[in-house]
Amino acid sequence: MTTQPNLAMRNWNQRVGRTALYLVLILACVAYLVPLVVMVMTSLKTAGEVQPGTIFMWPENPSFDAWIKAWSQACIGLDCRGIRVGFWNSVMIWVPSLILSILAGAILGFALSRWQTRHAGLILGLVLFGAFIPLQVVIYPLIKMAANLGLYNSFAGIVVVHIIFGLPVLTLIFSNFYVGIPVELINAARVDGAGFFRIFFGILLPMSRNILIVALVLQGTGIWNDYIVGVSFGTPDIYPMTVKLQTLVGSQFGEKEYNVNMAATLLTSLPPLLLYLVSGRYFVRGITSGAVKG
């Protein structure tokens, strides 16, 4: 009986602790969400409503006018077709870059995971080195090379650069995954007469679903969010969405249309955000697997 008050005390302490814990967590989440909420609210306001100091105010008559203007009418430089031009440019870059870079990383990762000697580590190291190079160090010679090959200011050129600089992390991710595949499985396929590519496409690739999703999310957000490659290897005609957005915001004369700008920003963020929300834990695995080893 004497332990009774003690237990009650402990329960009470515990409850206070838990409440404080949730309070802090919720506060943190609010802090993380504030900028996004500000953006959404402002983008739903009308031009007249956007006044200094009203960023935390709810829109009186929420409307998507700013979104429509941002998408199809906003002027970027002299081009008044809105941010959608950038969107489609980004799609043109995104799809082939994603498919080709993941394929290249997976094939190279498979090849390296099956080389037996210590040279494999050396080559992996050489490839991995690419992940750490600041683009600024190589950008000038790369632009010159692209120009010589006729790739400057073309979607193909931007795609190639994305493949080359996506290769390191993707190779690492895939090689780590394929190292874990039993040798016997590959030997069985070799006895069955399958060659390198047949083994890869017929047996390994179908087994790689999870790691493909990881790569897809990692590269998908990375390539969509790229600015520096797009701005350096293209001209306004083929600028991806991020570059168009930055130009849109930076090139306005006179009154700043904050609601349109924020709508354009949200439009630009939507694809990676959706990818993030849909992929859930794969996103975390992607950024950490690219990171932890790197």
Place this chain on the structure above:
Amino acid sequence: MPAPAIDLKASSMRPFLTLQFLGGTPASRIVVGLAIAVALTCYVMTIAWTLAMSFTSSTFLPDWDFVGIERYVDLFGSSRWSVAFANMFLFGIPFIFLALALGTFLAILIDQKVQGEAVFRTIVLYPLALSFIVVGLIWQWVLEPNFGLQTAVRAMGWETFRFDWMARSDRVIYTLVLAAVWHSSGIVMAIMLAGLRGVDGEIWKAARIDGIPTWRIYVSIILPMLRPMAMTCVTLLAISVVKSYELVVAMTDGGPGNSSDLPSRFVMQALLERANIGTGSAAAIIMMLSVLVILLPYFVIELRSRRR
């Protein structure tokens, strides 16, 4: 009976590669050969080119007139570069420290078997899915003194509230810190949380039986165990500091004046706008060296642990 030795591996075929793909299929050799070629041309040769340029007097066009380390002397003599270079530390050190502290703190909180853990994780991590351009623009608007936070708080009644760091050349760099922490603390949280989940449950039991209070278990036992993860985070964040370009372009574009310039932006401007290839290359090489310096301890530790 001496059997004739057969050389199946055709050693003559590979003068410098002594690799084996189990049976040595030609396809895998081609794949790896291609990768090596790409790495050599796009990673190694390009860096070598920039390194060479940094020792020349190149301005508008690259030329091969070598002037020794003159460009580096110029570089560190220029006040613009000095500001950009110093900013790398003024921005980087508080950013890494705060992101690490906040991320770890959140990881510990989320590790307390909280309900709705997935929601918390999702919210803390979402900024990571955004482009640095977007991050920069968002925070530019929120922190812009006339339009954003300062006026908003004043409008709510706190008339003397002052937060005009965006407009102050001595403080603007810390607004970048704020935006970067908001963006990147999530990855620290994710890595540290993974680390916390990997701690052997029996360590907790042992510490509990010894009667050690929870906070003490974290400080003295658990966090020291997570040092490798923290190390990874620091390396990762530090490299992102050296590379960070979009954030400053979108948020302050180096301003006011050049007070929030960073080496990455300095290089891009020198190379592509100010037509100063020699100086730009020299600055780029300094960036590369910074990355190598950051990676050095990581590799040393890796090597040492492998030798064990």
Place this chain on the structure above:
Amino acid sequence: MATIEIRNLTKQFGAVQVLKGIDLAIDDRDFTVLLGPSGCGKSTLLNIIAGLEHQTAGQIMVDGTDISPLPPDKRRLAMVFQSYALYPTMTVRKNIDFGLRVAGLPRAEIKERVRVTAELLQITDLLDRTPARLSGGQRQRVAIGRALARRASVYLFDEPLSNLDAKLRNDMRIEIRQLHEDLGATAVYVTHDQVEAMTLATRIALMNAGRIEQYAEPQDIYDRPETLFAASFIGSPKMNLIPGTIRLADGVPVFDTGSDRISLAHYPFRLAPEDGMPATLGVRPEDVAPDAQGIVARHRLNEPHGADTLAWFTYGETNLSARLEPVAARALGAQATLGFNLHKLSLFDPKTERRL
């Protein structure tokens, strides 16, 4: 359908020589088991026969032609792996016909082969499942089926039963044996389990440290081990080994243990023995029995196995075991006099470790 002849085969991994000159001639329709402790090189040898690894030197002849330059699929062989190595994303049917499809066989032929194979192994009901939905035994069957469908002339098995539980292992052993007899193909089978080797093999190639110690029928190896290693590796418990010297008493050889003398009158010496030659005497536990005339040993304990009992003794410095009737074992006192079956002795030269 095929003979295999391996000539002076060596394999070097860096500084380590894994195979130190293997010579082996496997007859047509033979079931050869490569038996040995882990690390003896048996799996490497199998992989080299399969073409999955390459020898440093030496030849592998199948039906008289050297297959060394050929890739695995051109060697007319099939292989069953320890982990079964079933392709996880393919159905059982696809697993079985993958190799046939790669080889570009006509569709009707592929279908027919899958049907026959599935019936033979009673896996017809499983054809549309993926490996994840199969039990261990079923996976094993599919793995064997995949090999059979290739209609190879040589079947290679790499410890295929080691992932099964004891009961299933016994069943599959009988089944593999039956299959081999029905198919009449040549088989090479790697295991470290001597029971498996004894029951399956027509001949055992006993390997140790990259060499073949003995290649003979199972009973031969058991009765007349060629080396000390063979004597101690095969049989459980191992053959009793007693150090001593050979003496010639009036021209009749005897084995002198130091305290006792054992007649070698019935031992078929290969070379005439010399007086004073050091030797090691080997005798199986079942050839040891209490005998009024024998050597005196201290009885330590009995280990009942049901059908028989192992009795353990100490004789001088050496441990001896005897496989006895349970009744006889229980009757043993602290001291026992033991006699050996003089027709079943083995003698080894302790220096060369070879049979005398």
